[in-house]
Amino acid sequence: MRLLHTSTLKLVNFLADDVPPYAILSHTWGTEEVTFQEFVAQPAGHKAGHEKIKSFCKLCAQRSIDWAWVDSCCINKENNVELSEAINSMFQWYQRSSLCIAYLSDLQGGMEQSISNSAWFTRGWTLQELLAPSIVEFYCHGWSKIGDKISLQKTITKATGIDASYIHAAKNIGLACVAQRMSWASRRRTTREEDAAYCLLGLFRVNMPLLYGEGGTRAFLRLQEEIMKFSADQTIFA
Template identity: 50%
Template sequence: MRLLNAHNWTLKEFVSDDEVPPYAILSHTWDENEVNVQQWESMATSHIIASDINSMKGYQKIKRFGQKAASNGFHWVWVDTHKRCCIDKKSSAELSEAINSMFRWYRNAQVCYVYLQDVHWCTDKETIGEQLYPSRWFTRGWTLQELIAPSKVEFYSTDWKKIGSKDDLCGLLSSITRIDEHILKGGDMDSVSVARRMSWASDRKTSRVEDAAYCLLGIFDVNIPLIYGEGRKAFQRLQEAIMNATHDQSLFAWGKIVGCPAELIDRKQQLGTKPIPWKEAHHRQPLLGLFAESPADFKDSAEIWPVDHGYAHYHDRRTPPALVNKGVLINLVIYKKFPSVAYWDDPAIAQPHDLELTVLLCRLGSKGSKLIGLSLYSWGDDYYSRTDELVLVDLFVSQTLGNPDQDQLDRETKYD
């Protein structure tokens, strides 16, 4: 871990956590005109370069941060920019280690200063809320963990005047971010469902597609290798890591919540006495894999929670899912079959095809009476695709699935 000396602006590397001295850390949104580690180190040897860097907005931001930290008694500070001031981005190993350690670094800081470049200082609490809501800082992926991880967070305006602390503004921050207040106060992250944590990031953006996954590593306490260039595969690898670390099936509870599956057909269409209209691909219900494509898929999943362990034990549903080739092998209960339709493009055919509704071990609301179902289409040999629908199933109805007469519906399901 590299830290900046807040007094003489030199960088020093600390190899182990035991060596790291007390430090303040900065959270901010990145600008184009930031300072990287090579530029910072060159300032000590070249007055010309130092003069050029001194005029950069990014340098002035770091300088003001260092001055604020020093005035509060801190000798060392840490700051990240898109050019990695305290990280050598030319070293892929160092970058990977830093990103996998980022949550811990923010958690271990004595204080985190949040610099809100687009917020002006004011004393009126109502006006503070009006200014904080549209701030860009609340829209970025990386700032999610930077708000949650540190125990002490202080917010500063564009002219470095203190707006308030995380403790002072807890209710307002929870309203803006939808993060539970007890989490903002240092509560156990595992007390919140996977789906709910994903929903916190559902409307946040990152400059690189892969960072939508990497910025959530600390939120779920998992680690994965960094592979920039893999695109959305990074988010799938994140979900695989979460699946291996938890039994919380709300990981799979993403999509739109509905009362009944779409694409159902009537009895005559099922028997072939009435034609089924063919649809172009863009008008059909898309068939998907088990994992979501991005955190945005969880935007409606904030109130989905895993069922209690007693219910899971009663139905003997504790076998963990596993990755198989490019799919997932998971033990699920098929609750009900519905007459639906399968479309073929060459030739253009619409034909009857069963939709199978399976029940996840999670419910709508922590004490709710509705379980979450997935609409599945079988392609043979126990391979399935799902839709993006989350179908509500009455809890008292689903309890009949423990019946011996229903046990034949329990099966291993593979998702491509």
């Protein structure tokens, strides 16, 4: 796992048994996100993505958190093996984080009732980023804190249709039937059609190879096949 030092902005690789405590960022991608290659070449650049990473790391450092993970710069997406491993591990990485910061960049104010208007609640990948971590704190544009997923539970449940018991603890997700978990994702969208299936791997505790170009329908059929290998839940046919 590759982590970012919150003070030096240096990327460091850790073996699975040696990963230190870390914070993790949940966000919607903009037009100026920073790739792994760009960040290595210019960690203090001035693209909007650089500023987001630096602000996130500054917030973590203020909380005495030395290490952080950001999907845009911590995964070498030009390496297909690394990308596949990262996507198949993503749920666990969020679950094992000490803190998840959900940055709602499209919200200008810190009003609780406005968070459901954020695009963050419409994206496929942010579903597991809401459910997997024990602690999720929400920040609006300017990095002002709105609250956390416990204090904002009623608003989050209304926006997502997810019962409080699943929001409070990832261990409860397995108690939800397949159809229920699928319903949580039904109103969410991904940029790449295959990701509509890939972003659900952790939610169903399954793994499968990534085949970008196979199309969304084929990817979803393969996801269903993997689920059926480990579950007799008939609601998958609903």
